[in-house]
Amino acid sequence: ETGVTQSPTHLIKTRGQQVTLRCSSQSGHNTVSWYQQALGQGPQFIFQYYREEENGRGNFPPRFSGLQFPNYSSELNVNALELDDSALYLCASSLVVAGTETQYFGPGTRLLVL
Amino acid sequence: AQKITQTQPGMFVQEKEAVTLDCTYDTSDPSYGLFWYKQPSSGEMIFLIYQGSYDQQNATEGRYSLNFQKARKSANLVISASQLGDSAMYFCAMREENYGGATNKLIFGTGTLLAVQP
Numbered sequence: 001e002t003g004v005t006q007s008p009t010h011l012i013k014t015r016g017q018q019v020t021l022r023c024s025s026q027s028g029h030n031t032v033s034w035y036q037q038a039l040g041q042g043p044q045f046i047f048q049y050y051r052e053e054e055n056g057r058g059n060f061p062p063r064f065s066g067l068q069f070p071n072y073s074s075e076l077n078v079n080a081l082e083l084d085d086s087a088l089y090l091c092a093s094s095l096v097v098a099g100t101e102t103q104y105f106g107p108g109t110r111l112l113v114l
Numbered sequence: 115a116q117k118i119t120q121t122q123p124g125m126f127v128q129e130k131e132a133v134t135l136d137c138t139y140d141t142s143d144p145s146y147g148l149f150w151y152k153q154p155s156s157g158e159m160i161f162l163i164y165q166g167s168y169d170q171q172n173a174t175e176g177r178y179s180l181n182f183q184k185a186r187k188s189a190n191l192v193i194s195a196s197q198l199g200d201s202a203m204y205f206c207a208m209r210e211e212n213y214g215g216a217t218n219k220l221i222f223g224t225g226t227l228l229a230v231q232p
Contacts (some may be wrong), residue, residue, distance in 0.1 A: 041225075045221070090157075100166060107157055107158040110157070
């Protein structure tokens, strides 16, 4: 158990809609990262938040946006959904263990866009 | 640019035997970290083991060990005494160890599907 939870577990949307995915991490994990994992691929970095500020972004368009809250929860918002947005979305919170920062992942949200 | 390559799409291993999953990486940064994660069919990425680029010894965590060959830029995962529960996707990942507030994003490979046979 990593202590990282995500909701919902599964979601079906139609093209053009908007979606909000949620993540809750452990107390003290002040960095959260979001990844998109398409079928048969490794996770791709979307962005990272540190102390409620965006701290880096991958090659994703602006319709992917996020928020981090003081209570260690986080949101990923995707506007104008496209078919290619169908994927497993993973959030990961970071903890320094033995001097190195390790990302611990939640169970993911499976998004299907029809 | 950073890149992780996992050339084995799938592997079979007999229960109780050892198996090696290959990972090669490419980076121009002298300071980096290498990770292995396990992903069962449920989807959660489970952290297994970490190796820092300056670590002198290979990392070990229980039945997992990392065969780190810096000159060859390889970081192979060795699982000893395989168990049926080890059947899953395994991902190698890399992070540039830039401190001072830089993004600590992970770059993942495409994964290796391990099937443990009884």
